[in-house]
Amino acid sequence: MAEISQGEEISPNMTLYINNLNEKIKIEQLKKSLHAVFSQFGKILDVLAFKTLKHKGQAWVIFEDVNSATNALRRMQGFPFYDKEMRIQYAKTKSDIVAKADGTFVPREKRKRHEEKGGKKRKEQVDPNQAAAGLNPAYAGAYGATPPLSQLPYLGARPIVPEAPAPPNSILFIQNLPHDTTPMMLQMLFNQYPGLKDVRMVEAKPGIAFVEYENEMQSTVAMQALQGFKMQQNQMLITYAKK
Secondary structure (H helix, E strand, O other), rough: OOOOOOHHHHHHHHEEEEEEEEEOOHHHHHHHHHHHHHHHHHOOOEEEEOOHHHHHEEEEEEOOOHHHHHHHHHHHOOOEEOEEEEEEOOOOOOOOOHHHOOOOOHHHHHHOOOOOOOOOOOOOOOOOHHHHHHHHHHHHHHHOOOOOOOOOOOOOEEEEOOOOOOOOOEEEOOOOOOOOHHHHHHHHHHOOOOOEEEEEOOOOOOOOEEEEEHHHHHHHHHHHOOOOOEEEEOOEEEEOOOO
């Protein structure tokens, strides 16, 4: 596992390197959960995580701008994520998707020859670009070829609009969730706001959930903060639950 180098100063950039992640979580679920938790800080270009032993417990979250990455790093440092506290720092290697956007991209073969000529090898962080291209060929379309999430076709459940709004209470009714949303993903998202008691999903009806707080003031704070929050390409619709 890559280690965070305490003595080396890394310049702020758009890519965050995260380690100390729970290795028991499946890769796709891990990536979706990271996207759900980090997308509150700004537009995410990509989330990288790999199955290989060398990359277990690690991931990279690539933002569209440095400010979003910096805010996420400060707010999420030590955040309990699947029962383990995340360790976050700026990535040492610029992601291909960022390099292509700012015009500094160097084809991998040229870069490899240059690195071999200089005789330098990185020991702390793994290069996420090499991991994506060399160790996981199925991920070849991750840089540039895949359209932004906002341009992908709508795949979620159609929002169910209540006949009449329920009065404010401690239970929130969440709609338009991606069908593969898990209670743990929602718990991590809503647990940022005080007073969370329970998260319930309806197995027979994918795309909806109930989130309960200790009182209506706490549920209202969470609803106002997360109303319209995007999980994958779906915007959450939050109302008070009918009792």
